[in-house]
Amino acid sequence: MKPKNTSGRGQRDLKVKVKTARGRKLSSTRWLERQLNDPYVAAARREGYRGRAAYKLLELDDKYRFLVPGARVVDLGCAPGGWLQVAVKRVNALGEKQGKRVGSVLGVDLQEVEPLAGAETHVLDFLEDGAEDKVKAWLGGRADVVMSDMAAASSGHKQTDHLRIMALCEAAAYFAFDVLDEGGTFVAKVLAGGAEGELQQLLKQNFNKVANVKPPASRADSSEKYVVAQGFRGCSERHPDE
Numbered sequence: 001m002k003p004k005n006t007s008g009r010g011q012r013d014l015k016v017k018v019k020t021a022r023g024r025k026l027s028s029t030r031w032l033e034r035q036l037n038d039p040y041v042a043a044a045r046r047e048g049y050r051g052r053a054a055y056k057l058l059e060l061d062d063k064y065r066f067l068v069p070g071a072r073v074v075d076l077g078c079a080p081g082g083w084l085q086v087a088v089k090r091v092n093a094l095g096e097k098q099g100k101r102v103g104s105v106l107g108v109d110l111q112e113v114e115p116l117a118g119a120e121t122h123v124l125d126f127l128e129d130g131a132e133d134k135v136k137a138w139l140g141g142r143a144d145v146v147m148s149d150m151a152a153a154s155s156g157h158k159q160t161d162h163l164r165i166m167a168l169c170e171a172a173a174y175f176a177f178d179v180l181d182e183g184g185t186f187v188a189k190v191l192a193g194g195a196e197g198e199l200q201q202l203l204k205q206n207f208n209k210v211a212n213v214k215p216p217a218s219r220a221d222s223s224e225k226y227v228v229a230q231g232f233r234g235c236s237e238r239h240p241d242e
Contacts, residue, residue: 040217044082050114053149054082055217056226057187064211064228066145066185067091070101074135074143074179076126076172077150078107081116087147088118106139127171132178142181148172148188151224162191162223169227170199177206182234192223203229 040052049055061067067090075083084107088094091103094117107113108124108131115121122138124131136142150172151165169188176186186207190196196212203210208231218224 049082049085050080051082052217054086056149056215057083057086057147059215059217060187060213060226060228061086061090063213064185064230066187066228066230069097069103071103071144072139072141072181073103073105073145073147074139075105075107076146076148076175077109078121079109079111079113081107081113081119081121083107083147083149084113084116084119084121087145088116093118104139106135106143108135126175132175135179139179143176143179143184144181145185145187146172146176146180147186151189151191158223165189165191166196166199170202173199173202173229176232180232180234182232184232186227186229186232188227189224190227192225199227203227206233207231208233 040055044050044052044054057067067073067087069090069092071091073087073091075087078084084105087103087105089096091105092100093103093105095102105119107119107121108126109121110123110125112123113121120138122134124134126135148169150168169190172188173186176184180186186203190199190212200210200212207229209229211228211230212225213228214225218226
């Protein structure tokens with residue numbers, strides 16, 4: 001789902017240039033300039049989303065159709081809430097689509113998240129013992145979708161960051177095994193870098209379909225992509241450390 005162009009016909013879009021201020025690093029200036037010129041950032045402000053990441057989920061769901069009315073959704077690392085906003089609308093959590101099933105959306109994060117109508121949020125480390133049972137209790141059963149846009153804190157070392165996010169994604173996958181209903185979907189962010197093989201094998205063993213995709217809203221210079229695993233087989237596999 002590409003953001004709408006509201007610049008008007010016949011008008012040339014002007015790129016905003018940012019001067020390097022005293023005390024500001026060049027990298028910070030480049031980041032600010034990129035933000036000011038990013039159509040997804042502008043669209044998020046205009047359409048009321050809490051961040052440009054919302055469009056990544058919109059584009060993934062447009063292609064794979066896992067956020068259907070009536071679905072029960074768990075969003076891991078849900079702050080600031082952009083993915084929650086998308087899920088609330090698509091699963092009809094507020095009952096706004098007449099004649100459609102009403103879904104439910106649950107978000108968990110290490111920090112408090114600004115309340116959002118149609119979503120229930122909790123402060124929780126999904127890696128702690130018993131987190132799966134808490135989520136299933138809050139949800140009132142098993143989930144149809146477990147999704148994650150989490151990324152480990154950057155160390156500045158590309159290979160280290162890749163290994164960290166892959167470990168986080170693998171942990172999220174094992175969490176999904178515990179809370180997903182049969183036929184469910186797991187969606188998560190990964191980083192390209194050579195250590196994805198084990199995760200791919202793990203998901204292919206437990207889902208009918210596994211796709212890897214870079215949605216248009218994901219910046220071209222980013223190594224991120226998303227794995228979409230559908231048709232959970234309902235395995236009883238748990239994390240090897242348990």
